[in-house]
Amino acid sequence: MLRLQSLGRCGIIGQQKEVIEVQLMELVELSKKREAAREQLITAVNELTDALLDVLRPGDFVEVEGQKFGVLRYTSNLGDRDFFVISSEWGGPRVFGCKRPGGSFYLHGDYHAYVMVADLDDYINFARLADEIIKAFKQKLGSEIETIQKLLARWGELAKEVGNENA
Numbered sequence: 001m002l003r004l005q006s007l008g009r010c011g012i013i014g015q016q017k018e019v020i021e022v023q024l025m026e027l028v029e030l031s032k033k034r035e036a037a038r039e040q041l042i043t044a045v046n047e048l049t050d051a052l053l054d055v056l057r058p059g060d061f062v063e064v065e066g067q068k069f070g071v072l073r074y075t076s077n078l079g080d081r082d083f084f085v086i087s088s089e090w091g092g093p094r095v096f097g098c099k100r101p102g103g104s105f106y107l108h109g110d111y112h113a114y115v116m117v118a119d120l121d122d123y124i125n126f127a128r129l130a131d132e133i134i135k136a137f138k139q140k141l142g143s144e145i146e147t148i149q150k151l152l153a154r155w156g157e158l159a160k161e162v163g164n165e166n167a
Helices: 005-009 015-055 120-166
Strands: 061-064 067-076 079-088 091-095 104-106 114-116
Touching (some): 015 120, 061 120, 067 091, 067 120, 079 120, 091 114
Antiparallel strands (some): 067 079, 104 114
């Protein structure tokens, strides 16, 4: 039972030992609940970032609370893979979509394609800002559509002018 035998050797005996044993068991239960909550958060964030990968393209980024969120394409000697990433001024891009937060890996085993994985704080931060991130992407895409539509209308007018000059 959780290395409780050593409590008696360090001078904790009788009633104190029982109180500490109860407190430690409560701590064990809280630890299990925390792990379950973390796993649930990681799964939810990975599902949302996967969905964002379906609608965004590499190079689409927004900034929310001083952090950049978006899609980055990593290239290895065996091919490409798009990841949803977080990056900030104090750290380079870190990818979501992995089973375990933190750490790093080489894409397709290519030592020239080093990928850093978002840590638990990044996952928590993304979850906290998810609605703002989605709103920022909606605004960015809406603005991009408006700009393209204005350019196409202008080109249509130019084409008519060129056509009238040649008539």
